[in-house]
Amino acid sequence: MTPEPTANVDVFTQRRQRLMATLRASTDTVETSAGTPAPSPAERTNPDLLADLGAAVAELRDHLLRAQAAVQARIRDELAALRGVGSVAEVLAAAPRALCVAAGFDRALVSGVRGSTWLPIALHVERGVDDPVNIALDEFLRSRVIPLTSAMPEAELLRRRAPALVLEARDQPRLYRPLMEVSATREYVVAAVQAAGTVLGYLHADRYPSERLLTTADRDLVQTFADGLGLIIERATALERLALQQDQVTAAFSAFNTTSAGLTTSPLRLERATEQAGGVGAAARPATLGTTAALPRPLDSLTPRERDVLRLLASGATNAEIANRLTVSETTVKSHVKHILRKLHATNRAEAIARYLGLVRGQARSL
Secondary structure: OOOOOOHHHHHHHHHHHHHHHHHHHHHHHOOOOOOOOOOOHHHHOOHHHHHHHHHHHHHHHHHHHHHHHHHHHHHHHHHHHHHOOOOHHHHHHHHHHHHHHHHOOOEEEEEEEEOOEEEEEEEEEOOOOOOHHHHHHHHHHOOOOEEOOOOOHHHHHHHHOOOEEEOOHHHOOOOOHHHHHHHOOOOEEEEEEEEOOEEEEEEEEEOOOOOOOOOHHHHHHHHHHHHHHHHHHHHHHHHHHHHHHHHHHHHHHHHHHHHHHHHHOOOEEEEEEEOHHHOOOOOEEEEEEEEOOOOOOHHHHOOHHHHHHHHHHHOOOOHHHHHHHHOOOHHHHHHHHHHHHHHOOOOOHHHHHHHHHHHHHHHHHHO
16 A cells, blocks of 8 residues: 655644744734835844744755655565566556555556557556546556557657656646546656566556646656666566476477387397308408387478477567568467477477477488
8 A cells, every 4th residue: 555644744834834824824924004115124023933934944945855765665666576576467467556655646557658659558546446537447457558649648658768648637738638528637757667678568657536746756666666677677587488498498308218218118120241242252241239119200290380389489579570580470389389389299388399309410410
């Protein structure tokens, strides 16, 4: 939950109210009637009031500094917790709530960027979960693809990489109007999530329905959180790729051991090869150790295009990446993968990759 206001905030509010009342009273005392000389500047000055006002300003400055330090500490704590979440998908699902808890926002949204569109991924509502507006917003964002036009702040983020504080959102035609209308947001902050020098997506946040105004400090906090989130995503992606490579290596060794076991149990016999052309008395060749089992060549059953797909699969490429490399559709790639699994008698992609790597190594050693 978002931290409740501290006692210091209440004390400051009460002090501000007393000062305003004192200022109004002081103003009333210096009003003059017609024909009465105006008081001098010295007479208008109230030393006690000025001292109290100066103390309040110092107290406000101290309070703001402490509040900013506290928010930064919460951001560090929430990012540290996200590092231990696990997969990239799990990190993205947990990120909006972590931002709300750390920086006191009512709603937060994490999205991805794909070409000239952005795709909402996960929305978190910290306040007003049962509010009809938030329920409608959640429904609206599901499977939504939002076009990016050059005038939108989100499009500008792709170019400048700088966070934005968007005010009077309901009146700005350059924004995505359907989203502004369903969300009922008055203002919001948005920052880019980057990894390896690329903008992966956005973090949006606002304070609907609490009515608290957003400031440039909120904008900078979201950027700080987005920077940390980008590093976490980069780390989680690297760990996922490492785990996939480890699985592929393990499966390859398993397939190699299975093939080796089959070879060691093949029937063996000693043969003496004689010189057929020499006739009787010809010198005999040395005895050789042979096997009656021939190595299978399942790769021969694959078409050239299926071999290309399998080679790219073994390199760790996704269906989309393979489709891009071979200039075909993802549907065609999926069809090739299906045929490869059937011809290699593999139950999944990892097993097919393992058998491919084992066969390639075996052929290399036989050369």
